[in-house]
Amino acid sequence: MKYRRFGKTNLNISVFSLGLMRCCYSEKQLFDTVNKALNLGINHFEMAKAYGKSEQFFGNFLKQSNINRHDIIITTKLTPPDTQKGNIINIQESLDNLQTEYIDCLAIHGINTEDHWQQLLTKDSYIYTLLEAKKQGKIKYLGFSTHGNLDVIKKTIDTNLFDFVNLHYYYFFQRNYPIIELAKEKDLGIFIISPADKGGMLYQPPQKLKQMCHPFTPLALNYRFLLNNSAITTLSLGAANPEELLTPLQVADQDFPLTKEEKDTLIKIEDSLKQTLDTQKCSQCYQCLPCPENINIPEVLRLRNLGVGLDMNDFARYRYQMFENAGHWFWGNKGDKCTDCGECLPRCPEKLAIPELLRDTHDRFQGSQGRRLWE
Template identity: 65%
Template sequence: MKYRRFGKTELNISVFSLGLMRCCYSQSQLLSTVAKAFELGINHLELARGYGNSEAYLGRALKELNIPREKVIITTKLTPHEDKNTFSQWLDESLLNLQTDYIDCLAIHGINTPSHLDFIQKTDFLEILNKAKNEGKIKHFGFSSHGSLELIKEAILTDLFEFINIHYYYFFQRNYSVLELAKKLDLGVFIISPADKGGLLYQPSPKLEKLCKPFSPLLLTYRFLLCDRRISTLSLGASNPEELIYPLTVADRDEPLNKKEIDTFNHIENTLKQTLKTDHCSQCYQCLPCPENINIPEILRLRNLGVGLEMTEYAKYRYQMFENAGHWFWGRKGDKCTECGECLPKCPEKLNIPALLADSHDRFKGSARRRLWEN
């Protein structure tokens, strides 16, 4: 296991972190997974008040495993609340559940809209956080975001935070410039769910699997992220001890990509473009805003992957969250397009966007899905 400095927090954090969202339903499940994670060198555990009983389960597990408090870095996430007494109560409940006197890293759970950031800046919410920090209840605070590139940058530039939890993967590089800004301002960077949100890579499509040979799509994407020194740590959402073993075979592989790996990524890109031909979306985002609030670039990204790499299950999984996950996954589905044509002159590639939105909806509509921890 390699370790990296977590930005200005100065914490020495394992390059893989154990995210506890998928093992928050059973004390024994969480206990065995945490025990194996520590055995393999993971020292950072990430969870949230909203993840079932994860905080209480972790508090009991750490006591039972007799892990010294200073040997573990705990990040938990809380959503802001307009009533400061309620938020303070939540924080105290988290400390009680975790059976600890302090939380290493407290993340504001989901600065996903401009109104979220306004609330944090324009109310006395920050006073609550600073008071808790002065009292020693919190060592560091940061935020997670599923919001736009522009919003994430705006939040970073407030200079209020010490770390960020963001989406950034080989198949979603929109937030590339966030990494640059985070490095400039010395923020720790935690990548959210690269195996799952990054492409359902633990069950890749046969086509993607073939394109990646002799590598696996999962380990190849981990290598893509690990070799980027601006990134501090990657979330590993194991639901049992066995799911830790295979990913951690690359836990010490943070050297630059080699020629064969680079050639594989080039092969993937060339295949995408050759398969999609004139329907390929390059993700320039110039089509936004849409008057119907359709997240055009994300839908076309999913179509790129679903059609070009036959990552159909991933495309369905993400597409079916539109209109069902609120600000956690913004935008309306492709069938809401009125063919107004406003996006057409904005597209430098002259894509027939209304037709591609309709095609995406037909391919991926399935049944409505929600976020795992909200089920």
């Protein structure tokens, strides 16, 4: 296991972190998985009040195990309440659940919209309660997780209130690269959220992608793509049991630059996308936005790129079904809401037939209603 400095916190964190979202409903399951993670060198554990009984179970683990509290790093997340009083209650609840005197890293769970950012700036913002808790030593470091757009994330970082950021960034979603660079400049710790699942359901890739990545696996290649970037501190690993730790951690000591063979494989993937999609490939420039019908056009077309171009249909269907069902966590209407207004067409540098592609994506991936994993 490799370890990296978590930005200005100066914490030395394992390059893989155990997220407890998928083992938060069984205490024995969590105990077994955490014990295995510790034996494999993981020292950072992430949970949230929204993730079942993850805090309570982990607190019981701390109480019953022989581990030194100072040898592990705990991150938990709180969804912002409407009042400062509510925030005080939440912090104390987390401390009580975890049976600890301090939380190493507390993240605001979801600064996703312009309103969320504006809330930080109000004179009675909950942020002052968190900063006071930080002064008191109840919280060591403060960060935020985000599903927001580049502008919202950038403005949140530029408040200079935070020590780290939990971010979506993967080989198949590189839109947030400017945020990686900004966070590096600001010396923020960078925690990548769900690279296996949100990164493309790479634990069960389609045959086409497996063949294209050989002799690597798509999952290992995505991990290597991320670990190759020294600005990134740690990757979330959402194991549900001890066995699910083994395959990802095979690359836990491979944080060196990408090899020529790995680079050639990534080029092969891009070439295949271009050849398969031809004139229908969306380059993700985002110039088509805003859409009058609130369709998240770039994300819809990204999913079409992956589904049509690389046979990643299960992933495209899984994510597409989140539209209209996950609020600000995954914003936007589905492609069938397009009214052919044509506003996006002159803004598209590739001259894509966007309304047709939106409807085609909907026909391919509409399926049934989706939910966020922790719901």
